[in-house]
Structures are given as structure tokens and as C-alpha cells.
Amino acid sequence: MIRVLLVHDECLVRSVLAEWLRREPDLGVFDAPWRSAPSRLRTVAPDVCAADLECSDSYGIPPLRDLGARQSEAPPPRLLVLASANRPGLLKRAAEAGALGYVDKEGSPEHLVRGIRRVAEGKRFVDDSLGFGFFRAAEMPLTRRELSVLGLAAEGASIAEIAGSLHLSHGTVRNYMAAITRKTGARNRVDAIRISQGEGWL
Amino acid sequence: MIRVLLVHDECLVRSVLAEWLRREPDLGVFDAPWRSAPSRLRTVAPDVCAADLECSDSYGIPPLRDLGARQSEAPPPRLLVLASANRPGLLKRAAEAGALGYVDKEGSPEHLVRGIRRVAEGKRFVDDSLGFGFFRAAEMPLTRRELSVLGLAAEGASIAEIAGSLHLSHGTVRNYMAAITRKTGARNRVDAIRISQGEGWL
16 A cells, blocks of 8 residues: 655645545545645655645745655655646756656646556656756756845845845845846846746746 | 536646546536637537636636637536635636636535536525635725736836836836835835735736
């Protein structure tokens, strides 16, 4: 029996997906939204955590690190993500969090079952249709520092506030913003935020 | 038999939801993503169109008007939406498009079936838990013109470009931006865009 924790933020979709997975005799299915996933991981101790990469909190960036952390005595669960090729930033984050499985939400739900079984064996599972997303993920143009600057700007912080938060001068923050705008091919700061959020970098 | 067209942009979720609905003997279920919903409406001529309010195109605003338009000879389908209380702007758009049913995505999937049956009879169905969302929808602070200005800004247009598009002077666009920032309780323009997108106004 493979114990699966399904993480998805929409209760209606999560319930139907969990019920659908429960038809498979070899799967024991539990479910949780992102905010309670870490505590559910501890109580359920699943073999596989199958998590949707859309998250309704924290500006849409799922707290993947919280899933990967070792839970008490049990080995950490294998991570499989439900992803989309047009948000390469989220694919990159999942890869950094050590996800073994990548199921395309634009594909057939049968892939989810196949992916869970494969990942449970400790093997990699990557939907072919996510290839272009990974290609774009490898091309992420911004440095970690530039992402911090842009992330604060996206939350509505002014140049002065960003400078204060990151202990930088105003001029340095302006230089970062100019570099970010150029590197993302944006017209201006708002456009750079829009592009970066769309790709899932932010 | 109630003919239902299920509209959802994620193929995996759409397939599982459609299969789940097909277990009901009185429902005939078809499905489509948003981009092909208008053409599917013409061929399927459903009694009820059950549409998820998240849309992967057009900056996340679903093209609800395209669903309501009269399809050839057949009466237009009754519209039911899958909604969330924390995006009141989308609830408001659905109400403006004449939706009869409002099913909370944070609720049980059984409500979806109940909602479809009720809406098929021409009756209203509103999940109680969406009440606060409707309350906030009634409080939308921006005028239609202010939304046009902010929408262009959110796409990355400069003051000059917005002025050109809407045939306004630069000063007028600046005045609109200042009013928008004040009315949304934002710190600056980027913050106003962030707040408005979060609520689903934009």
C-alpha cells in the first residue's frame, strides 16, 4: 500500500481528486491544503506527497521547503508536483526542493497515478510535455539578490523601503531595478513584476 | 437529463471533475477549457454551463460574456460558477454576467451537483460561505474608468501610453492613479495593482 498525501488548496477539487485516487486499490489517500500540509505530513507519514504547485497564500509561491523537511523518525516523503509548463519558476522551485515527480496539469489524470507509483519506488517521473517549461526554468535571468529586490517591489515597497530592508543605498536599489527591467525584457518596473509573476519567478 | 458543460482550464482537474459528475445518472457532462468554451457551447447546447472562475489567459479574468451570449436558436445556458470568497471582483463579474449559481471552491463537491440541479430549474443557488465575498464585491471602490487606467498600468503601460490609449492628458492619468492609490488603501501604484489583482478587480 502506498500512502499518499494530496496537497491542493481548493477543497472541492482536492476532495474529488482524492476520491478519484482512492479507486486505486494500492493507494491510501489523505489530503490537506498547503497551510496544514506540514502538520499532516507528521501525522500521516506518507510515502508520497503529491502537491499542486498553485498556492493561495504567500503570493502564490508554495512553501515547498516545509514539505521536504525530515519528519521525526520516518524517512521524508517522496515529492511529486502537479505543474504547468507555463510557470517555469515554480518548476525550478520544485526541482530545488528535490521533487522526484512532475505531472503536467495539462495532461491526463492517469499520469498522476502512474507518477505516484513510480515516485513511490524512488524513481523519477517527468511528463514529456513539461520539457519546454524546464528549458525555460534553466534560463531564469535574475540573480537571487535581484529576486529579493523585485519581490519587495511586488509587495508594494518603495525604493526607500527596499533599500532599508536589504541594507542597500537608494542608488543601488535603482541600479538593481534597471538591471531587472532590462534582463526580463520589460518596459518598466510594473511590467517586470508582471512578467516575473507570470513565469512563477516571484 | 441535464446537459452540463464544465469549463475549467486545467485538463487534469477538468477530466476528474467531469468523470465524478458523470456518476450522477441525471447529468450529461461535456467539458472544455475557457478558450474553446464559446465554440463548445454552440455544439453542445448545454442546459447548464458550470465554469471555474480561474482562467489561465487574459490576466486571469475569465471571458464570462462569451458564455452568456445567445447561441443560435437554443436558449442560452444557465450559468453556474465555481468561486472563492477571497476574490470578490470575480464574483461581481459573474453576477454582472447573469450567473444563477455560485458554488464555493472551499466547500464540498456535493454542492456542485446540488447547484447544477437547482440552476437547471432556473433557480438561484448561492453557497452561504460566499456571503462575505459578495459583501466585499458590493464595496468595490474603483470606477470603470479607474479600472481601465489601472488595467493598462498592470500590463506595463507607462503614463504616456495609458494617456494615448484612453485619449487623456498625462495629468489626468496621474490624477486617476493618485485616486486609485488612495481608494484602494495602497502605498503606491505597484501596491494598488497588487491589491486589485488579489481581490479579482483587475
